[in-house]
Amino acid sequence: MIELKGISKTFPSQKGNQPVKALQNVDLHVAQGEIFGIIGRSGAGKSTLLRLVNGLETPTNGTVRVDGQEISQLAEKELRYARQKIGMIFQHFNLLQSRTVWKNVAFPLEMAKKPKETIRRKVDALLEQVGLSDRAQAYPSQLSGGQKQRVGIARALANDPKVLLCDEATSALDPETTSSILDLLREINRETGITLLLITHEMSVVQAICHRVAVMEGGQIVERGEVKSVFGNPKHSVTKQFVQQTEWMQSSDFPVQSTEKTRFHCSPDEMQDVWAKIGPAVQSGRVKVSVSERELKADGGMTFLIDGKREDVEQLLDSLHEEADLEVNVHV
Amino acid sequence: MFNEIDWATIWQATGETAYMVGISTFFTALFGVPLGILLVVTDTGQIWEKHWVQKAVATVVNIFRAVPFIILVLFLFPLAKFLVGTSLGPTAATIPLIAGAAPFYARIVETALREVDKGVVEAARSMGSTRFQVVVNVLLPEATSALISGLTVTCVTLISFSAMAGVVGGGGLGDAAFRFGFQSFNDGMLVTCGVLLVMMVQLVQWIGDWFSRQLDKR
Ligand SMILES: Nc1ncnc2c1ncn2[C@@H]1O[C@H](COP(=O)(O)OP(=O)(O)OP(=O)(O)O)[C@@H](O)[C@H]1O
Ligand SMILES: [Mg+2]
Numbered sequence: 001m002i003e004l005k006g007i008s009k010t011f012p013s014q015k016g017n018q019p020v021k022a023l024q025n026v027d028l029h030v031a032q033g034e035i036f037g038i039i040g041r042s043g044a045g046k047s048t049l050l051r052l053v054n055g056l057e058t059p060t061n062g063t064v065r066v067d068g069q070e071i072s073q074l075a076e077k078e079l080r081y082a083r084q085k086i087g088m089i090f091q092h093f094n095l096l097q098s099r100t101v102w103k104n105v106a107f108p109l110e111m112a113k114k115p116k117e118t119i120r121r122k123v124d125a126l127l128e129q130v131g132l133s134d135r136a137q138a139y140p141s142q143l144s145g146g147q148k149q150r151v152g153i154a155r156a157l158a159n160d161p162k163v164l165l166c167d168e169a170t171s172a173l174d175p176e177t178t179s180s181i182l183d184l185l186r187e188i189n190r191e192t193g194i195t196l197l198l199i200t201h202e203m204s205v206v207q208a209i210c211h212r213v214a215v216m217e218g219g220q221i222v223e224r225g226e227v228k229s230v231f232g233n234p235k236h237s238v239t240k241q242f243v244q245q246t247e248w249m250q251s252s253d254f255p256v257q258s259t260e261k262t263r264f265h266c267s268p269d270e271m272q273d274v275w276a277k278i279g280p281a282v283q284s285g286r287v288k289v290s291v292s293e294r295e296l297k298a299d300g301g302m303t304f305l306i307d308g309k310r311e312d313v314e315q316l317l318d319s320l321h322e323e324a325d326l327e328v329n330v331h332v
Numbered sequence: 333m334f335n336e337i338d339w340a341t342i343w344q345a346t347g348e349t350a351y352m353v354g355i356s357t358f359f360t361a362l363f364g365v366p367l368g369i370l371l372v373v374t375d376t377g378q379i380w381e382k383h384w385v386q387k388a389v390a391t392v393v394n395i396f397r398a399v400p401f402i403i404l405v406l407f408l409f410p411l412a413k414f415l416v417g418t419s420l421g422p423t424a425a426t427i428p429l430i431a432g433a434a435p436f437y438a439r440i441v442e443t444a445l446r447e448v449d450k451g452v453v454e455a456a457r458s459m460g461s462t463r464f465q466v467v468v469n470v471l472l473p474e475a476t477s478a479l480i481s482g483l484t485v486t487c488v489t490l491i492s493f494s495a496m497a498g499v500v501g502g503g504g505l506g507d508a509a510f511r512f513g514f515q516s517f518n519d520g521m522l523v524t525c526g527v528l529l530v531m532m533v534q535l536v537q538w539i540g541d542w543f544s545r546q547l548d549k550r
Contacts, residue, residue, distance in 0.1 A: 054458055083460035094455035097550050098473045108459040111469070139549045159459070 001163060001195040002030040002053055007062035009048055009219075022048040024219045026062075032162075035189055035196040037206040037227070039242060040216030046199040049216070050165050053197065054086040055079050067162055084112055087156030087194075091168035093148040095140040101151050102127065102136040108158040126154040130184065146177035153184065157194075164188075166198035170205055182208045203231065203242045215239045241275065264304055264320075277319050278304070286312040337520045338512065345508035346528055348422045352494045352504055353532075356429035357487045363434040364486075365479070367393060368441020369467055379453065379463045389438075396435040404428045405497050425494065425502025433490050440482035444475040477548040484540025488533050495529060505529050 009023040022045045030036040040046050051057040052064050055071045064071040069082055095104050105126050109119045127133045130150040140148055149169060156164055166185070170178040186209045189196055200206060206213050206227055213231075214224040215238055222236040234240045266274045281287050287308035306313050367389060373379050374386040396404075405428040412424035448471055456470045472479070495506025505525045513522030 056454065056458060080460040080462065083458060086458075088455070088458040090451060090455060092449075092451055094449065094451035096452055096470065096474060097449075098476065098547075107456070107469070111456070111459060111461045111465050141550050155459075165458075 001032040001034070001067055002028065002036075002197060003063075003065040004028040004049075004052070005063045005065075007049075007052065007059045007064065009045075009052065009057065010060045022219055023052075023059075026219075026221055028214065028221065030195060030197055032195055033189070033193045034212065035186070035198070035210050037210035037213040038197070038199040038216055039201065039203060039206050039213060040199075041201060041238065044216040045219040046216055047167055050088075050167055050197065050199055053163070053165055054083050054088060084108065084159040085161045086163045086165065087159075087161035088165040088167070089149065089152045089156050089169045091171050093140070093145075093152045093172075095148060095151055095155075097140055100137050100139055101132060101143070104140065104151055105154045105158060108155060112159055122158060123154075126157060129157075129188075130154045144177075145173050146181060149173065149177075149181050150184070153181075153188070157188070157192075160192075161194065163195045163197065166196065168200060169198065171200065171202070178205070179208065185209060203246045207231065207246075215242070241271070244275065244279075264306075264317075266304070274304075274320065277316070281312075281316045281319075287316055336518055337524055341508055341512060342505075342521070342524055342528070345503065345505045345525065348502075349491070349494055349498070349504035349506070349529070349532065352422045352425050352429065352497070352502060353487065353490050355423075356426045356433060356490055356494070357483070359426070359430045360433040360437050360486055360490070361483055363430065364437030365441055365472075367434065367438035368445060369471070371438060371442040372445040372471070373463070373467065379457070379466055393435040393438050396431060397439070401428070401432045401493055402496060404432050405500055409501065420501050422503045425497040425504070429490055429493055429497055432493060433486050436489065437482065437486045440486065441475075441479060444478035444482055445471050447478060448474045477544050477550075480540060480547060481544040484537060484544070487536050487540065491529060491533055491536065 005027055007023055007026040007028075008021070011020040011022055013019045026045075026049065028049075038046050038049065048057055052059055053066060053071070055064075055074070058072055066082065066086060069078075071079070071082060074082055096107065099107065102123055105123045106119050109122060114122075124133070127136055130153055132147060132150050132154070135143065135147060140151065143151070152169075164185075169185075170181050173181060182205065185196060185198075188194060189209075196209075198205070198210070210227050212225065213227050214221045215230065215236060216222065217236070217238045223230055223234070223239050230239065231243055234243050278289050282289050287306055290305050290307075306316060308316075370385060370389050371393070374382040374389070376383075399407075405425075408428040408431055409419045409424060412427040413419035415427055416423050418424050452474060453466055453470055456466050461469065494502065494504055495509070498504040498506030498508075499510045501507075505528055509522050509525035509529075512518055513520075513525055
């Protein structure tokens with residue numbers, strides 16, 4: 001259903017910056033009806049890859065095919081028709097603030113110049129499907145994050161697309177809401193056979209609903225396959241990190257309850273060094289470290305919570321501070 | 333000195349000011365909105381990147397904004413004769429008023445449209461909207477509240493400009509205050525005209541704020 005061949009994307013240099021090689025020689029094939037996940041750290045090129053699929057970005061090299069059509073070759077008008085068959089949902093929902101829930105869902109149908117009666121029936125049905133019929137006349141500002149994403153999903157499905165692209169669709173939501181949104185996506189996939197391509201930096205999302213996964217790093221796909229085999233036997237260091245994170249999240253109770261509790265945030269660049277220090281401390285059993293899923297920042301950095309006896313916690317923090325270039329922000 | 337207020341003159345002048353401000357606000361919006369849209373959509377990374385259009389519009393807007401209003405009045409009153417057949421009276425005064433306010437409002441429109449979440453524009457594009465549909469169905473509706481409050485500011489500015497234009501032959505409250513108040517040593521007329529101008533400003537501000545608040549769904 002989605003086929004990327006030999007894709008490279010280089011953003012030209014801007015204001016003296018170096019050109020950015022966002023994607024390098026990427027091949028990807030997503031079968032019809034499949035739920036395919038792409039996981040990677042911030043800046044890995046996930047969003048760029050996704051935006052190529054509906055032509056929001058054009059590849060520097062390579063071809064993009066969706067449902068047999070070569071997206072990069074389409075004339076403007078054909079591209080618009082193709083886009084109606086490729087839904088997209090976003091991390092920050094991107095709803096129109098000036099329209100009610102009902103009018104937001106009607107938007108893509110209006111743009112496709114569908115008759116009024118068709119629009120009315122379709123919107124009512126979609127709101128029913130995502131469980132928001134009673135909020136039809138509310139404005140987005142009056143909804144919770146989960147409800148907003150439901151509107152986003154209903155809107156993306158309005159023109160009966162064959163493909164649904166999800167860009168960090170649950171990253172702004174808390175864990176419970178995340179799982180209810182994922183349930184909804186899985187249900188839609190099962191009922192309509194829609195193909196889902198979703199990108200995320202949370203391994204739990206991939207584990208929850210994806211059939212296959214590709215791990216991205218530095219503009220390339222470094223590992224791919226069935227979810228169980230990729231995460232069960234991680235080969236690339238990035239994949240291993242994702243697996244480690246999740247194990248810790250599962251093994252320690254969150255939130256950490258202690259008077260000695262300490263949190264610190266580290267950026268993606270510091271991650272490698274931080275893991276190296278924390279790993280042994282945790283294995284010794286003297287401190288407990290957890291990562292709040294909510295604190296997994298979109299910048300790819302994350303916030304850790306350390307729990308344990310004061311001297312143990314301090315010792316670990318000292319060793320973190322010793323690390324050159326490592327700036328640990330501690331909030332006690 | 334307060335007993336010689338010529339109410340007939342006052343009311344006529346009030347009518348002229350309302351007429352000048354009303355007409356010029358309407359045309360200011362009519363020219364300012366498309367100019368503001370052009371300034372935004374033709375810029376780098378926007379939906380209709382056209383650098384030469386951007387540069388051309390920005391240059392014209394900047395020139396008109398840089399020229400002091402009183403100079404515009406002196407230059408454009410003669411042009412008014414050509415456009416509306418007279419270089420005197422409130423109708424003629426609308427020409428420099430529009431020329432002064434439209435570029436000003438265009439910049440306000442530009443700022444308001446730039447405030448619209450880029451993600452929403454991208455979402456609309458991803459659903460297959462045309463550029464025109466994005467402007468009409470996303471940019472303008474999402475910015476309506478800011479567009480209205482910007483028009484309110486512009487309208488208030490037009491009221492004070494209209495008083496200036498009045499003095500050089502446009503009529504209205506500014507002219508009445510100058511001729512029948514200041515020059516005739518009639519403080520009553522002067523004060524009354526001033527008070528009426530202040531009341532007009534208040535009224536416009538109040539109506540504008542009300543609409544802006546009604547339309548703000550954030
Ligand atoms: N329009 C653009 N112009 C220049 N560089 C860009 C542009 N869009 C993305 N990039 C660069 O391309 C690289 C990949 O960006 P991309 O947004 O695809 O990453 P991502 O994996 O989605 O990250 P995140 O998890 O933070 O969303 C980054 O280095 C980014 O700075
Ligand atoms: Mg991204």
